[in-house]
Amino acid sequence: MALGGEGGLKTAERKFLAPFRGEALKVPPIWLMRQAGRYLPEYRATRTEAGGFLNLCYTPALAAEVTLQPIRRYGFDAAILFSDILVVPDALGQEVRFEEGEGPRLDPIRSATDLSRLDVGATGTKFALVAETVQRLRQDLPAETALIGFCGAPWTVATYMVQGRGSPDQAEARLWAYRDPEGFADLIDTLVETSVEYLDLQVKAGADCLQIFDTWAGSLPDDEFDRWVVAPTRQIREAIKDRHPDIPVIGFPRGAGAAVVWYVAETGVDGVSFDTAAPPFLMSETFEEDDVVVQGNLDPLLLVAGGARLDARVDEILDLMQGKRFIFNLGHGIVPQTPPEHVAQLVERVRSRR
Ligand code: CP3
Numbered sequence: 084m085a086l087g088g089e090g091g092l093k094t095a096e097r098k099f100l101a102p103f104r105g106e107a108l109k110v111p112p113i114w115l116m117r118q119a120g121r122y123l124p125e126y127r128a129t130r131t132e133a134g135g136f137l138n139l140c141y142t143p144a145l146a147a148e149v150t151l152q153p154i155r156r157y158g159f160d161a162a163i164l165f166s167d168i169l170v171v172p173d174a175l176g177q178e179v180r181f182e183e184g185e186g187p188r189l190d191p192i193r194s195a196t197d198l199s200r201l202d203v204g205a206t207g208t209k210f211a212l213v214a215e216t217v218q219r220l221r222q223d224l225p226a227e228t229a230l231i232g233f234c235g236a237p238w239t240v241a242t243y244m245v246q247g248r249g250s251p252d253q254a255e256a257r258l259w260a261y262r263d264p265e266g267f268a269d270l271i272d273t274l275v276e277t278s279v280e281y282l283d284l285q286v287k288a289g290a291d292c293l294q295i296f297d298t299w300a301g302s303l304p305d306d307e308f309d310r311w312v313v314a315p316t317r318q319i320r321e322a323i324k325d326r327h328p329d330i331p332v333i334g335f336p337r338g339a340g341a342a343v344v345w346y347v348a349e350t351g352v353d354g355v356s357f358d359t360a361a362p363p364f365l366m367s368e369t370f371e372e373d374d375v376v377v378q379g380n381l382d383p384l385l386l387v388a389g390g391a392r393l394d395a396r397v398d399e400i401l402d403l404m405q406g407k408r409f410i411f412n413l414g415h416g417i418v419p420q421t422p423p424e425h426v427a428q429l430v431e432r433v434r435s436r437r
Pocket residue numbers: 115116117118119120121130136163164165166167168169184185186187233235249296297298416
């Protein structure tokens with residue numbers, strides 16, 4: 084597919100944005116979380132050229148290139164900026180390292196003294212590189228393709244900052260929040276403030292929509308969920324709406340289960356992404372027509388398996404979501420062992436819908 088410039092198409096005409104304007108489409112828009120990544124050989128080549136994952140995030144020409152790769156292959160309705168949620172702590176001065184084949188590593192922050200070393204004034208240089216990537220993308224993307232900017236939700240980003248790495252239970256962050264809620268709130272407030280600046284500059288550089296990733300939203304009981312997931316997300320949404328009232332904001336409170344209703348009502352997000360564990364009838368029946376745009380939720384492992392099971396599940400989701408304001412996506416990110424031809428099969432199945 085040829086990639087071209089703006090071509091006179093207005094932002095509002097991009098198909099991806101139609102559900103946010105109130106339209107329920109017969110063939111919903113489609114994009115996939117982690118659509119740029121290790122399952123694509125061209126991604127692996129560009130990452131090697133960049134000399135590692137974070138270098139890739141901070142090299143605008145290459146970050147833009149890997150963002151475009153899945154658009155060239157599959158013509159998704161939206162591209163998502165190639166970056167990472169941990170660019171925020173890295174830019175704040177808590178250096179992030181990605182070892183090959185391992186997850187992220189950071190020197191953990193566990194006290195007010197550790198916290199005082201973060202520098203909200205220091206983010207400019209690294210954030211400017213991300214803004215440059217967004218600007219390049221808006222120029223190089225096909226006019227019909229929307230561009231999604233993103234950040235991690237403060238809770239999820241904090242879990243990595245406090246634990247120093249990924250963890251199955253986010254225990255260190257949860258314990259800090261119980262033992263010293265005021266101190267932990269200082270960290271969350273810093274992340275709210277920094278995330279607003281980060282999203283604001285992505286919109287100014289050309290992002291059409293924003294997604295807030297809260298991968299570990301499901302690890303908190305109701306009162307803590309309210310304080311550390313819902314309240315900071317609402318603050319970010321409100322600050323962004325003050326500056327950019329027309330930019331849709333999608334929340335992804337992974338693992339929230341039934342609390343998704345509370346999350347949508349209290350944060351005021353324009354769209355909500357359902358995770359793999361949510362039964363599709365919850366996506367179709369939880370909300371009234373005007374409440375929110377729904378996104379989701381195919382199992383990423385079904386995309387690895389492929390075959391007739393994949394087609395059948397895609398059809399089931401599309402049947403249930405018929406007549407709804409819906410965006411087709413996975414319930415979590417694409418995994419590296421996904422065969423690229425299965426992604427083609429999925430897109431074809433969704434688009435051949437009559
Ligand atoms: O979706 C996209 O294509 C846009 C880019 C994007 C990445 N990470 C690229 C990435 C986005 C939106 C993210 C979000 C992200 N990053 C989340 C929230 C969503 C989710 O997946 O739960 C989280 C928790 C992170 C933190 C992170 N980044 C971890 C835990 C890891 C290691 C695990 C892994 O998959 O390797 C990363 C690395 C990462 N982020 C990769 C990519 C393409 C793989 C790095 C590589 O190429 O080696």
